Amino acid sequence: xxxxxxxxxxxxxxxxxxxxxxxxxxxxxxxxxxxxxxxxxxxxxxxxxxxxxxxxxxxxxxxxxxxxxxxxxxxxxxxxxxxxxxxxxx
Numbered sequence: 001x002x003x004x005x006x007x008x009x010x011x012x013x014x015x016x017x018x019x020x021x022x023x024x025x026x027x028x029x030x031x032x033x034x035x036x037x038x039x040x041x042x043x044x045x046x047x048x049x050x051x052x053x054x055x056x057x058x059x060x061x062x063x064x065x066x067x068x069x070x071x072x073x074x075x076x077x078x079x080x081x082x083x084x085x086x087x088x089x090x
Contacts, residue, residue: 005057010034010085013067014075016045029067030075031059038077038087 012032016022027045033054035041042054046067052059062082070076079085 001056002053003057005033005060005080007080010038010077010079011059011063011066012038012040012075012077013063013070015067015070015072017073029064029070031063031067033057034077034087 012034014030014032016028016030022045026047028048029046030043031046031052031054032040032043044052044054044059046052046064050061050064052064060080060082062080063078066076066078066082077085077087
């Protein structure tokens with residue numbers, strides 16, 4: 001059964017570097033589900049898709065859009081709405 005993340009879930013989104021080998025498989029972005037300390041507890045890679053699941057949960061579109069806003073090689077912590085957050089704010 002597919003479910004939504006809790007409202008206070010945070011993520012780390014990253015645009016993979018241009019020379020990253022995963023790009024050959026069409027993967028351009030990495031999205032991590034992070035705990036309250038900013039450590040990854042799950043992740044997935046994304047290409048041009050508009051839909052992504054990590055485990056049995058759907059990643060919000062705003063989080064996917066936040067990943068696409070990153071420059072190659074860059075990343076950021078974001079909330080469910082795609083807004084920047086700092087790990088200390090978790």
